[in-house]
Amino acid sequence: MLRSCVSRLRTLAVQRGLPGGAPLPAKDPWSPRVNPGAGRRERAAKPGCVRGDPRSFSSEVMHMDLSLPNPSWSEDMRLLFDQFMKKSEDGSWKHLPSYKSKFTQETEDIKIYFPDAKLMKEKLSQAQLFPRSLEEGLGFEYAMFHNCVEDRTVCIFQGGPYLQGVPGFLHGGAIATMIDATLGTCAVVAIGVAMTASLNISFKRPIPLGSVVVINSQVDKVEGRKLFLSCNIRSVDEKTVYSEATSLFVKLDPKTRLT
Numbered sequence: 001m002l003r004s005c006v007s008r009l010r011t012l013a014v015q016r017g018l019p020g021g022a023p024l025p026a027k028d029p030w031s032p033r034v035n036p037g038a039g040r041r042e043r044a045a046k047p048g049c050v051r052g053d054p055r056s057f058s059s060e061v062m063h064m065d066l067s068l069p070n071p072s073w074s075e076d077m078r079l080l081f082d083q084f085m086k087k088s089e090d091g092s093w094k095h096l097p098s099y100k101s102k103f104t105q106e107t108e109d110i111k112i113y114f115p116d117a118k119l120m121k122e123k124l125s126q127a128q129l130f131p132r133s134l135e136e137g138l139g140f141e142y143a144m145f146h147n148c149v150e151d152r153t154v155c156i157f158q159g160g161p162y163l164q165g166v167p168g169f170l171h172g173g174a175i176a177t178m179i180d181a182t183l184g185t186c187a188v189v190a191i192g193v194a195m196t197a198s199l200n201i202s203f204k205r206p207i208p209l210g211s212v213v214v215i216n217s218q219v220d221k222v223e224g225r226k227l228f229l230s231c232n233i234r235s236v237d238e239k240t241v242y243s244e245a246t247s248l249f250v251k252l253d254p255k256t257r258l259t
């Protein structure tokens with residue numbers, strides 16, 4: 001299991017395209033080259049700045065790892081990030097980079113599921129990852145870490161002001177998005193390209209806007225192409241359970257078209 005997970009992560013890292021297009025060194029799947037300097041994403045841009053924020057437009061921004069600290073991150077978010085980076089030093093945890101739009105090889109992989117590859121290519125050229133589509137500090141600020149030995153993905157998440165549902169609290173759809181993204185990442189790392197077949201969420205407590213929460217996901221069971229996962233969302237002090245979820249992800253069958 002560990003070997004296949006390490007190999008899967010290595011493949012994904014190569015697929016996602018390292019800076020300069022260099023593949024990971026074969027013997028070091030956790031190489032920090034996946035996320036060079038994995039430390040800070042400090043920029044001069046003001047948090048909450050919409051117009052003129054370069055994050056939306058430049059190709060540099062499209063390919064920038066957005067799961068690194070930025071000025072909109074609260075102290076809690078930074079502390080948690082540093083804790084997980086520390087845990088990553090011995091190789092048991094791995095920081096997973098995340099981009100607005102950088103699916104080079106995955107795009108190629110996905111294309112086989114579509115009959116009109118040309119049309120799909122055009123669509124994908126304008127596509128952005130949904131949770132990365134809002135400007136810095138306004139929407140989804142998050143970073144994910146994966147533990148291959150335990151088949152777990154943890155997401156530290158700070159929901160910004162554009163994710164409001166009931167005044168002062170996060171929208172249920174925004175919570176579901178981050179649950180799906182965390183479970184989906186856990187699934188993809190474990191078995192490769194997979195899609196959510198079902199997702200069942202219990203919203204137990206409202207999540208205050210701007211607060212930091214921890215999404216803990218894990219693989220519970222694998223049955224052929226079916227992967228059963230569960231997760232919960234807790235406060236940083238772990239005293240409050242905000243949500244719990246179970247899900248089924250299905251590994252895509254290369255013989256079946258998606259459309």
Ligand SMILES: CCCCCCCC/C=C\CCCCCCCC(=O)SCCNC(=O)CCNC(=O)[C@H](O)C(C)(C)COP(=O)(O)OP(=O)(O)OC[C@H]1O[C@@H](n2cnc3c(N)ncnc32)[C@H](O)[C@@H]1OP(=O)(O)O
Nearest residue numbers: 009012013096180181184185188195196197198250253256
């Ligand atoms: C070092 C760097 C590493 C970096 C790593 C980073 C990696 C991160 C990368 C990327 C992360 C991405 C994270 C994103 C997450 C977001 C994911 C989404 O939101 S997905 C969108 C919403 N979902 C859909 O739109 C699917 C729509 N549904 C379908 O297309 C099909 O139903 C599909 C593909 C799910 C299954 O279709 P079939 O044709 O392949 O398979 P069939 O035969 O229907 O089902 C297979 C088995 O699953 C069961 N099944 C299917 N659907 C079920 C359901 N709803 N409930 C229960 N069972 C179901 C069936 O009964 C069958 O079971 P039996 O083999 O017979 O035992």
